[in-house]
Amino acid sequence: MIIYESNRNWLRDVNHLYRSYTMQKIVRSTLWVGAGMTLINFLVHGVFKLTLWRIETGTFSLLGIVLSILLVFRTNSAYDRWWEGRRQWGNLVNNCRTLAMLLHASLPESDLESRRFMAAHIANFCIALKEHLRGGVKLTELIHVTAEERDLYGTKTHLPNFIAAQIQVNVQEKVRAGELTAADLLNIKPHTQTLYDVAGACERIKKTPIPFSYNVYLKLYISAYTLILPFGLLPNFGYVGVGLIMFIFFAFIGIELMAEEIEEPFGLDCNDLPIGDITHTIKQNVYELLEVGHPEEPKPKELYQKVF
Template sequence: MVIYDNKEWIETIVNFYRSYIIRQIFRSTLLVGLITAVLSFIVMEVLQLQIKFHSNVFSLLGIVLSILLVFRTNTAYDRWWEGRKLWGGLVNNSRNMALMVHSLLEGQATEDRNFYAKHIANFAIAMKEHLRKGVKLEELHHLDPVEQKIYQSRQHIPNHIISQLYERTQQLQKNGTISGYDAIPLKTHLQAFTDILGACERIKKTPIPFSYSIYIKTFIMLYTVILPFGLLEEFGYYTILLVMFIFYAFIGVELMAEEIEDPFGLDCNDLPTGNIATTIKNNTYEILCLYAEVEKEDEKELYEKVF
């Protein structure tokens, strides 16, 4: 995610080139401008055609296209915002669970405190990578050789981590460290972990229908191709600039929607799930009085488009 101050809007506009999606839009717009220039030259200078299209046709098509793009953008943003709310819920549930464990365990129960802190933190880190291209075991904290071997044999590591937390909670209940009433809210938070993970997987594995996405892109391209024929007679070579501007507006909305519909990756507009996972780790270790494991969060830009 690109970090910026939305109050400094002039500086934000000046540094717009930092966004990968803006650079992609500019490249596409320049290509359309070049094609329009060649087409305009052929029609006006070589063939010397007099092509007339009523402007109302393009106005009507533009309205239809705008409605489709509004729906497309709203749908994509809803997915992005739902993902952010789910990760916010993960932060809250992680903190609440750590607070409950801290209040239930004695200060001398270092092993149990370490276990819960380690696995709550590792769940957030594992979930972050699980929603991308797979969990990277080297990013997980304090895995001994035996655990690494077990983790390598698991296809769904976040589920395995939750299973370990359930087993430890059940073990503490059986040996009398915590009561059955105390175990109930702990298991409720663990269930919330599973629900959040499942909801994120739903977003990840259910993209916008392919036909809908292709239809909008095809509509934009066809509209851009025929638009010069309706503008050449009145605007001449200024048609090139007008077509580029209109294409910039339409394709920009479509590409931005396309990027944010999967909010868990490393695109410049995706959610800062890495930062959130680090926050969960630091908060959990601090709550459980394991200050040596708290690390300073990196405030620099951590996310960029993966080519």
């Protein structure tokens, strides 16, 4: 994720855009369109001396209004998905902290084994969820896992659910053993339930993309709009019209590709959510709250870029 301070340095922020993979795609596509339009203009006016059929510029205004409405809906839908993902991970942060705080208040200070178990499993749930949303859990990233646990985890198709279940089972066992009270269980249960709720909400975002027909229709509309632009701009502006076509295409395709980038917010693109960093924060917080020291594992390296 690109981390920056808004309204601090306009030119530096704009200059940083070229590092974005999406922006590189936009620029490459725009240059290809410019090259194609230059070739068309050269062949039509310079070689064959033809006269292009002219379309009145008012037509493009009407078509542009329709396209703008579609792009606004597309951008809003994509940003809603991005923001919903951020809200869910913010909810996960708060509930993991609260769960750790309640366990700290309920478990005896001398019961370091239970405290370490809870701290490791809360942290591992977040690590597993992060990788689950990215296509598969990497068992080597989990912390304080025995060889037997690693073999067991390798057999699970939904590891975040299994780890959350282990937390709940451990709490229930302590209630039956008298180490926790029924009141403790009532306080803790909503926060363990939230682990499932957050995982389900994130899976909903990941597995329910923008409808395919809508996505393809918008791409076809942008392509068709760009292809008819020469009939309105090249006869009047010549090679200057090529620049105008490139600028219009840059604006429309840029909005579409940026929406595509943020609609699935759990990946490693430069504008995706920093869930690796959030996971590291949760891990540090729960270990501190349960007073069992800090995990020794280093912070995972993500594709973050800071602009200051």
